[in-house]
Amino acid sequence: MINETEDYKVIVDEDGSEAFISGIMRLQSPSAYEKPFEGIINTLDKCENLLINIEELAFLNSSGISSLARIVLKARQLNVSLIIKCKQEIPWQEKTLTSLAKLYPSLEIQTS
Amino acid sequence: MLTKKSPKLPVYGIYLGTPTRKKPLSRVDYTFIPIDYIAHWSRCGITADYLAEYQAFNFEKRDRVKNILSTIINELLENAVKFSADAYKEISISIYNYADTISIQTINSTYRRQAEHFDGYVQKLLDEDPEELFIENIMKNAENEKSASQLGLITLVKDFNAKIGAKIIPDLERRLYDIYFKVVIDTNAIEEL
Numbered sequence: 001m002i003n004e005t006e007d008y009k010v011i012v013d014e015d016g017s018e019a020f021i022s023g024i025m026r027l028q029s030p031s032a033y034e035k036p037f038e039g040i041i042n043t044l045d046k047c048e049n050l051l052i053n054i055e056e057l058a059f060l061n062s063s064g065i066s067s068l069a070r071i072v073l074k075a076r077q078l079n080v081s082l083i084i085k086c087k088q089e090i091p092w093q094e095k096t097l098t099s100l101a102k103l104y105p106s107l108e109i110q111t112s
Numbered sequence: 113m114l115t116k117k118s119p120k121l122p123v124y125g126i127y128l129g130t131p132t133r134k135k136p137l138s139r140v141d142y143t144f145i146p147i148d149y150i151a152h153w154s155r156c157g158i159t160a161d162y163l164a165e166y167q168a169f170n171f172e173k174r175d176r177v178k179n180i181l182s183t184i185i186n187e188l189l190e191n192a193v194k195f196s197a198d199a200y201k202e203i204s205i206s207i208y209n210y211a212d213t214i215s216i217q218t219i220n221s222t223y224r225r226q227a228e229h230f231d232g233y234v235q236k237l238l239d240e241d242p243e244e245l246f247i248e249n250i251m252k253n254a255e256n257e258k259s260a261s262q263l264g265l266i267t268l269v270k271d272f273n274a275k276i277g278a279k280i281i282p283d284l285e286r287r288l289y290d291i292y293f294k295v296v297i298d299t300n301a302i303e304e305l
Binding site for chain 1: 153154156157175176179180182183186187190243246247250253254260261262263264267270271272305
């Protein structure tokens, strides 16, 4: 499943075990993220493990952070083993994920 | 505290200190009307990227500093646009580089209700642990979908050690409130953030 605009791309692979979020996501409100994140939210109902790769996501605004937190909370609720892969060169990524890990201590952060 | 009877203007954080007399190394003042940004939301990001890149020339780790400054400026611009009462009343953003610090100030005008909400929000942000406040607001957002995440300013303090200040000035004639919000970043530390 691919959700793509000229600014960003959200891909969930066919077997639903890996998702990629890339580009720039600075949408107007948390509700504006519902559609692009729909595939990830839905795949959580069907998988036991999910890896989300955000290494190529240059920016995510606070509405997006709130929406990413919803994904983490849903993974916690369904006990899905969640890994988020981020990049050390993009300062907000690790900082945000370290805070989100407080919501779901078994969230694994992989930094490249 | 912003109350109808209080004669004291709400002034918080870094606005309470003595204003610097130092001349800035660089200064950019930019004004726009919110309607342009409401019509094309990505203009917040475009403006933030431009202003961040302008400042990043002074740093060795240019890409890293640009990403940090753009993140900060974008949150400030998005807030100023979202919470402006009049789509045609100017918003201004000023960025001053004083060598050891970068100061970013936005001014926008808003309704009383929003000004009161902002007043309480800023006080919480100054008084409480930003990490705890971040988690608290995420849990609130998860229970109740809102048009704004209420996380932007918290992340500036939590992730980038930003010093903040706010002033709320009533415009009695127009029954609006001018919101001044300032963020100060330590330039010696920014490359290591």
